[in-house]
């Protein structure tokens with residue numbers, strides 16, 4: 001197969017576009033995943049609305065701001 005300059009330019013253009021699209025999708029997917037993971041650890045105090053993160057595997061966490069017990073893992077997606 002003989003590769004002409006036009007073919008080469010077209011190939012590079014198409015390749016870079018495909019790469020850019022691929023990386024955009026990958027980075028977006030990674031970002032969404034890390035965001036949802038961070039959201040799973042996020043607790044918003046029901047008393048003072050102080051938002052904090054908790055990585056412990058417990059059902060209730062105490063708010064570092066006011067000390068109120070907050071239930072964790074209650075997804076709002078079902079509602």
Ligand SMILES: [Zn+2]
Nearest residue numbers: 045048063066
């Ligand atoms: Zn609180």
